[in-house]
Amino acid sequence: EVQLVESGGGLVQPGGSLRLSCAASGFPFSTSVMNWVRQAPGKGLEWVSRIDSGGVITSYADSVKGRFTISRDNAKTTLSLQMNSLKPEDTAVYYCEWYSKRGQGTQVTVSS
Numbered sequence: 001e002v003q004l005v006e007s008g009g010g011l012v013q014p015g016g017s018l019r020l021s022c023a024a025s026g027f028p029f030s031t032s033v034m035n036w037v038r039q040a041p042g043k044g045l046e047w048v049s050r051i052d053s054g055g056v057i058t059s060y061a062d063s064v065k066g067r068f069t070i071s072r073d074n075a076k077t078t079l080s081l082q083m084n085s086l087k088p089e090d091t092a093v094y095y096c097e098w099y100s101k102r103g104q105g106t107q108v109t110v111s112s
């Protein structure tokens with residue numbers, strides 16, 4: 001059974017940082033491309049970032065480029081997202097995603 005468990009969200013002030021984690025199991029994580037996506041209140045899913053299986057090739061949405069960094073630890077089957085210089089518009093539920101499979105998500109709220 002595929003399991004994706006996100007954690008690390010919370011309330012942070014604008015300009016602050018958070019590090020999200022996703023514990024993955026039940027599929028070949030070390031050979032899988034992984035994504036982070038998010039859903040802001042009242043909006044659809046938005047792709048945030050992608051990383052290849054080896055952790056070498058990454059890509060980002062323009063809205064987060066230069067502020068967010070995706071990484072992975074294949075030995076621990078964990079995906080991470082370091083988020084810096086957070087903005088109120090980053091407020092959303094964040095999900096790690098594998099072939100449209102997502103976990104329960106972790107809430108990120110950026111507010112003063």
